[in-house]
Amino acid sequence: MIRIISDSSTMYSIVEGKSKGIDIAPLSVTINNMTYKENEEISTEEFIDIINQGHVPMSSQPAIGEVIELYNKYPNDKIINITMADGLSGTYNSACSAKTMVNNPDNIDVVNSKTLCGPHRYLVDLAVQLVNEGKSKEEILEVLKDIIETSQSYLIPNDFEYLVRGGRLSPLVGKIGSAIKLVPVMVVIEDGKRISKFTTKRTFPKAIEKITQAFLExxxxxxxxxxxxxxxxxxxxxxxxxxxxxxxxxxxxxxxxxxxxxxxxxxxxxxxxxxxxxxxxxxxxxxxxxxxxxxxxxxxxxxxxxxxxxxxxxxxxxxxxxxxxxxxxxxxxxxxx
Structure with a gap:
């Protein structure tokens, strides 16, 4: 049997994942001097509220022990672990390290989704669908590879303050951008390892229009x-x-x-x-x-x-x-x- 494992970048909780035939390893988030398991010990709404109070979050990959535990849960099955983008998190490297610490490493494939959130969820849901259709592990991996190569993610921060807090802009540039009400757009670059500037527009609709044009191109x-x-x-x-x-x-x-x-x-x-x-x-x-x-x-x-x-x-x-x-x-x- 083929088992699908992923992480909370899919926006699935452990319970939600289980209902869909997916084992979820939650990431940890630290904010305001407190550490929580994503979607388990803090809700999205609570998390956003704390950010809006001015606190900067930091995320960390699922505990390697939890990933090993998931691998060991299926000693005789084939496993595909689809992680969030390598470079945006240590989740991929952690999953690969965990693979070397179990007795069935040859049965485990770790897939770098090169994305996160919605597209990541789609990949995981698609993998489950292909398993249910009776596809082999090799066939599933090939389909996922093709889909990953066509994925692109854009990010529109609420304002420049978020980029300043995260160290992506200097405070001066951030203040200038906010003062003239510019709308920054970031993009996950092709290898999925980092977020880079895509464009800056005067209005939100113009930012969306630019993203649309990029899709069409x-x-x-x-x-x-x-x-x-x-x-x-x-x-x-x-x-x-x-x-x-x-x-x-x-x-x-x-x-x-x-x-x-x-x-x-x-x-x-x-x-x-x-x-x-x-x-x-x-x-x-x-x-x-x-x-x-x-x-x-x-x-x-x-x-x-x-x-x-x-x-x-x-x-x-x-x-x-x-x-x-x-x-x-x-x-x-x-x-x-």
């Missing part, structure tokens, strides 16, 4: 998963549904240029809240695809109330995409004859 589309970890700031996370605009871009870029798409989206969000604009597009797109591919009946009007230029543009954009799908389907059907 490397070919990210609607086959990818996107996670937003919000550190208990759900309001800001909902604003980051600006990233939902990215989904719209993925669809429309098959018909329009990126410049045209950006102009259309800006007109929409200048008129409606982002959630309303996005929901409206989804309604129009669903109806357009149905009309183009199923009913071929274009008489139904989805407009409610007064017609607007923005509404007409959304409907037309959705129909352009749907009609392109229809043409592609016709061409493929003809080829298959």
């Amino acid at each position: 490397v070919g990210v589309d609607d086959s990818y998963y996107i996670y937003i970890s919000h550190a208990c700031n759900e309001k800001l996370a909902n604003t980051a549904k600006h990233l939902a605009y990215f989904i719209v871009v993925c669809v429309l870029k098959q018909v329009f240029s990126l410049t045209e798409i950006c102009k259309m989206i800006r007109m929409q969000i200048d008129t409606f809240p982002i959630e309303q604009a996005y929901d409206y597009f989804c309604v129009e797109l669903e109806e357009a695809v149905k009309q183009a591919l199923v009913t071929r009946d274009f008489s139904k009007d989805t407009f409610e109330g007064k017609r607007t230029l923005q509404g007409e543009m959304t409907k037309s954009a959705a129909m352009s995409f749907a009609n392109k799908l229809y043409l592609q389907k016709c061409i493929m059907d003809k080829i298959d004859e």
Whole structure:
């Protein structure tokens, strides 16, 4: 049997992990002169509250003895331990060291996820899914390797103060950035070993837009998963549904240029809240695809109330995409004859 082990970077507690068939080794966090096991002895909300009081946290990898205990729990099984990014934590090296201290090291593979939080959780969940599908350990490791190479993580600190506290900026630069209300964006670099500056923007939406552009440049589309970890700031996370605009871009870029798409989206969000604009597009797109591919009946009007230029543009954009799908389907059907 294949066992999946990971750590609390997945945002799973021990109990939550167990319910999904995953053994979790919690990291330890030290803050305000107290040390806690992450997700076990302190909740996320409590942790964030202490940070907001001005205290700087420090994390450390799971105790090596606990990892050894998990390995020894399955002496006759194959084990895949998927750890958070090496360099952001000592968890990977600790897991590798623990492997040399047990009687079944050849049965254990330690995977450096090169990421953390949402993407880390996805890798662990995927590994469990593949185990349940009957995949071999070698097949699972190969799939994980391919997924890891396509992962990218961005971080938008609440303000420059966090970067100053963590030693990534001088106090002077931090004060200047805060005074002119700049929004810093950090990125986990390709090897996953450290966080580096990605860009600095004047507003949060502009920061999200820059991240979106970076996704598009490397070919990210609607086959990818996107996670937003919000550190208990759900309001800001909902604003980051600006990233939902990215989904719209993925669809429309098959018909329009990126410049045209950006102009259309800006007109929409200048008129409606982002959630309303996005929901409206989804309604129009669903109806357009149905009309183009199923009913071929274009008489139904989805407009409610007064017609607007923005509404007409959304409907037309959705129909352009749907009609392109229809043409592609016709061409493929003809080829298959």
